[in-house]
Amino acid sequence: MNLVLYDYWRSSSAWRVRFALHHKGIAYQSRFVNLRASEQLTDEHKKLSPLGVVPCLLVNGRSLCESVAILEYLEDVVPEKALLPRDPWRRARVRQLVELVNSGIQPLQNLIVLDHLSSDEGVRQSWVRHFNQRGLVALESALASVDAEFGSGPYSFGDQVTLADVYLVPQVATAIRFQVPMDPYPRVRAVFEECMKLESAVASSPQNQPDAPKKP
């Protein structure tokens, strides 16, 4: 399987895919798309990604977009080091945590929405914080409900790293970057800190990508 990831270091959606590829130990090549330079909106990139976004994965030359579609595909074809439980109900509950972030937080505060909203940095920051806080309250409550139903563990869904963690980590990193206080979400924060001990999370993190700006 030849994999080429269209990637941008700071994209939280791209981090999800990098996290899973590292977790499963799947080799891939990178093509960097500089979102700040609007490279995602070129006709060439839109042939691969209709919405003009990253991540986008070329699988043996064929394009696949949307992080959920990419990650479910990787799970289907590389079931080792599973990121979803086998039991349908448990899978469903992990997918609920995934979508709470994927459709419930990230899209409401991504660059596309912010750029349409305002060029005023204060307005943008306040918007990002509002929707992160709303989502984190829900995530904290959803994790408590999962703990109550299945038993607690270091990760979002007990002892196993799952797609729920793959979505939680980049979202929490975004919230921290926008100075959202994390004290009200102790369980979310504990999962984030535990995940950031994983080699797969660290290696895939924004600051460790080749296209990240070099520190002075």
Added chain:
Amino acid sequence: MNLVLYDYWRSSSAWRVRFALHHKGIAYQSRFVNLRASEQLTDEHKKLSPLGVVPCLLVNGRSLCESVAILEYLEDVVPEKALLPRDPWRRARVRQLVELVNSGIQPLQNLIVLDHLSSDEGVRQSWVRHFNQRGLVALESALASVDAEFGSGPYSFGDQVTLADVYLVPQVATAIRFQVPMDPYPRVRAVFEECMKLESAVASSPQNQPDAPKKP
């Protein structure tokens, strides 16, 4: 399997779940949550749905939220009248179409975002139209790409009704409600019109729900 759907007639996300339940011929009971009266934000409802949204499905008394998680679960436990192809690559491409709507259009223009944006009806309408148009351009292009790869048919993914249709139909209905001109998206519109000949789409549509306002 005892199913209770927390539902609201006009919720496009709830329509997706109703559409799939009707398609698969799965019996369910309804509990109506009036979003206009903020019933989704009560402590009681938030115990079931951390984000305070519909749809939410009680499965033998246990709560499951997020339309993607619900629909993947129904597919796992009731594989008959499949809404996903079996081949992993084809499943992935259907899921890409699903997420194009689920995370790429609907969250950017839902009631939660609009209520935070402005109470001015003109501002709200313009926002809804902008993100529907952006998404519909992408969806038209994604459908063309699917047609080129797998061959065209009456539905989003060839001859088979899939989850891609289950997401397309309520989104297009929203776009039409907000008077987005559909001429630039002939393939999307044709799929919508074909789907609206299906008993499952009609029976699950907003105006045919018991909690819809009665016509004068």
